[in-house]
Amino acid sequence: MKKEENNMGWLFDEEVSDSGDLTEKQKRIVKAAVEMFQEKGFSASSTSEIARRAGVAEGTIFRHYRTKKELLLAIVTPVMSHLVAPFIVKDLDKVLEQDYEHYEDFLKAVVRNRQTFIRKHLPIVKILIQEIPFHEELRTQFIEHIAKDLFDRFGKVVVHFQEKGELIEIPSSSAIRLSLTAILGFFLARYIMVPDRDWDDEKEIEITVQFILHGLKAR
Template sequence: MSDHDLKIDELMDGEELTEKQKKIIISAIESFAEKGYSATSTSEIAKKAGVAEGTIFRHYKTKKDLLLAIVAPVMAKFVAPFIIKDLNKVLHQDYEHFEDFLSAMLKNRRDFLVKNLATVKILVQEIPLHPELKELFKEHIALKVYERFEKIVEHYQANGQIIEIPAYSVVRMTFTSIFGYLIARYMLLPEAEWDDEAEAERTIQFIMHGLAGPNSSKN
C-alpha cells in the first residue's frame, strides 16, 4: 500500500473504496489542488488516474460530486474531531490552562494539515465558490464545533482565564488567528523562512494577550 493509499484510507475513515476509486480521488486531489476545480476536466483526471472517463461517472455522477466526496471528509476532520474529543479533557482538567489547550490544538491541526495539505488547499480555494461547500462547512464546523467550543470558552471564563466577552467572539478570534497562521505557513508563503515553534508560540501569545505594549494606554 502506498502513502497515497494510506492517506486516502485515513481521510475516508474506513469507507470501502475500489482501487479505481482511490486512483480517481488521488488524481482529482492533485489536479484540483494544482489547477483549481473549474480549470480541471474529468478527462484530465481520468487520464492521470489511468481509467476511462466513463469510470469516473460510474462512481460520481458529476465533477461536483467528486469534489464533494473529497472535501466533505477533510472538512469534517480538519477541526471537529480535536474539539469534540478534547472537550472532556478540558472539563476534566487535562488542560488546566486555556493556553495549554490552544497550544495542543494548534500542534494537532498543524500535523493534520501537513498530512492533508493538497486536500485542505482545495477546501480553502473552493469554499467561497460553491454554496454546497458552504452548507457543508456550516454542518461540520459552524454547528458541531461551535457548540463544543462554547463550552470550553465558558469553562475558562468561569475560572477567570478568558475575559467576559461573547463566546462567538472568542471562537472567531481564536480560529482566525490559528488557521490564519497555518494557511500562511503552508499555503501562501511556504517558501519563507519560518521558525515554526516560535511562530506557533507568538500566535498563542497574541490570542492570550493581543498586541498591546506597556505604553499602549490612551490615558
C-alpha cells in the same frame, strides 16, 4: 453501495479517506482529480484530462462517480467532517475535567493536533476552501455541521476560563474569533502563503499562543 464509511478509523487516529475499499484505478482517479482541482480549480478541470492523468478511460470515472461534482464531494466531504469535529470533542472533555488547567494548555493542544491534520490533507483542505463558496451542499454542511459545532464547543471552553477569571469578559464569539484567526493566520502563512520560508514552528506557535493569551488575559 458506494459508501461504507468505516466509521471508526479516524476516531483513534486518522486515515480520513476510506482508501481501503477503493479499486486501484479509483485511487488513481482521486489522486489525479485532487491534483487538477488544486491546480486549476474544479470547474476548469475536465474529466477527460483527469482520466488521462490517471491513466484510465474516461468512462471509468463515471462508473464510480455519476457526475464530476459527485467526485468532488467524495474527495472533499470526508476531510471537512474530520477537519474540526473529533479533536474538539476530546479536548473539550479534557478542559471540563480540568486536565487542561489553563487556556494555554487547551490552545496548544488544539494547534498541535490540527497542524498534523492540515499538513497531511493540505491539498484537499485547499480545494475545500476554494470550492465552498460555489457549492450549496458544501456551504450548508460546513455551516450546520462544522462551524456551529466548533463554535458551540469552543464557546464552552472560553466561557469556562472566563468564569475561572483567566480570560477577559468579552462576548465569547469575539474571543473565539480572535483565538481562531490568530491560529488560522499562522496556518495560512505557514502552509499557503509562504510555505518555503524556513519556519521555526515551535517558536512561531509559542509566539502565537502567547499573543492570544496576553490579548485575552483578564485585565
